[in-house]
Amino acid sequence: MSDPSLSALGRTVDPRRIGANTAPAQHGPAGHGAPTVFDIRGVNVYYGAYKAVKDVNFTVAKNEITALIGPSGCGKSTLLRSLNRMNDLIPGARVEGTVSYHGKDVYAAGVDPVEVRRRIGMVFQKANPFPKSIFDNVAYGPRIHGVPRAEREAIVEDSLKKAALWDEVKDKLKQSALALSGGQQQRLCIARTIALAPEVVLMDEPCSALDPIATARIEELMVDLAKQFTIVIVTHNMQQAARVSDKTAFFSTEVNEQSDTRTGVLVEFDDTQRIFTTPSDERTENYVTGRFG
Numbered sequence: 415m416s417d418p419s420l421s422a423l424g425r426t427v428d429p430r431r432i433g434a435n436t437a438p439a440q441h442g443p444a445g446h447g448a449p450t451v452f453d454i455r456g457v458n459v460y461y462g463a464y465k466a467v468k469d470v471n472f473t474v475a476k477n478e479i480t481a482l483i484g485p486s487g488c489g490k491s492t493l494l495r496s497l498n499r500m501n502d503l504i505p506g507a508r509v510e511g512t513v514s515y516h517g518k519d520v521y522a523a524g525v526d527p528v529e530v531r532r533r534i535g536m537v538f539q540k541a542n543p544f545p546k547s548i549f550d551n552v553a554y555g556p557r558i559h560g561v562p563r564a565e566r567e568a569i570v571e572d573s574l575k576k577a578a579l580w581d582e583v584k585d586k587l588k589q590s591a592l593a594l595s596g597g598q599q600q601r602l603c604i605a606r607t608i609a610l611a612p613e614v615v616l617m618d619e620p621c622s623a624l625d626p627i628a629t630a631r632i633e634e635l636m637v638d639l640a641k642q643f644t645i646v647i648v649t650h651n652m653q654q655a656a657r658v659s660d661k662t663a664f665f666s667t668e669v670n671e672q673s674d675t676r677t678g679v680l681v682e683f684d685d686t687q688r689i690f691t692t693p694s695d696e697r698t699e700n701y702v703t704g705r706f707g
């Protein structure tokens with residue numbers, strides 16, 4: 415199991431930890447009272463002088479699926495990327511406040527962003543397999559982290575099984591990943607992410623380019639993966655958030671009249687069921703009932 419204590423975040427990756435199974439845990443109601451993975455406090459994210467999201471506070475519990483929803487431009491992807499320091503790769507992007515992961519600020523001095531991104535993996539909106547074989551796509555991360563070839567084979571099989579793709583590709587592992595369907599490519603990208611034995615998988619609208627059948631497949635997979643991983647998903651699809659997530663964070667935008675800019679704010683964070691049935695904020699109710707957004 416990946417060492418969740420963040421004392422190791424500044425260290426070079428230990429290849430022996432890659433591919434190690436995370437202990438299965440309960441998903442759903444049994445997850446209540448689960449340990450906190452992220453404690454996000456007073457987070458503001460800027461692009462240059464522009465404040466894209468402000469004063470965000472919520473927690474992410476282990477082995478739960480947390481959905482970030484809200485209208486376009488309210489900062490969902492920006493906030494998601496701040497959880498694993500992916501915004502570091504965007505020139506001018508800056509995070510204020512605290513993103514605490516198992517009690518340690520991921521932005522603290524000495525924390526290695528590469529190790530942060532290994533523990534907190536990410537799946538993007540559009541499947542982005544490398545122009546390599548199916549095997550090499552999944553083996554890539556373990557290979558560059560020094561895992562020996564013999565062990566990589568077991569990791570590839572295990573990751574493809576966890577991503578519910580093994581049965582479809584086990585006889586063509588040497589074929590190009592680019593020949594897979596869109597839904598298969600997205601499951602391959604999930605396999606590639608989990609091959610590094612992360613604890614958390616961040617998903618940025620992972621189904622937006624997929625048809626309803628491929629989407630249903632990924633949704634089933636998410637619920638299954640949450641037994642083993644902690645998942646944070648950005649989705650435009652409210653039904654999807656309602657179907658798969660345990661907790662939902664609803665974001666909206668506030669207009670700054672002087673600068674004529676919009677800044678994302680977290681309106682409400684709660685159990686998904688409550689957000690969709692008895693939200694406490696009128697803005698949330700208007701959004702989930704389709705009156706706004």
Ligand SMILES: Nc1ncnc2c1ncn2[C@@H]1O[C@H](COP(=O)(O)OP(=O)(O)OP(=O)(O)O)[C@@H](O)[C@H]1O
Binds near residue numbers: 466487488489678
């Ligand atoms: N790389 C960037 N540089 C500058 N501004 C950016 C950048 N990425 C996002 N923004 C701005 O930050 C704000 C929030 O964008 P973000 O993509 O996080 O919102 P979102 O809620 O995920 O939107 P959508 O649902 O449309 O994907 C927007 O005003 C956007 O234009």
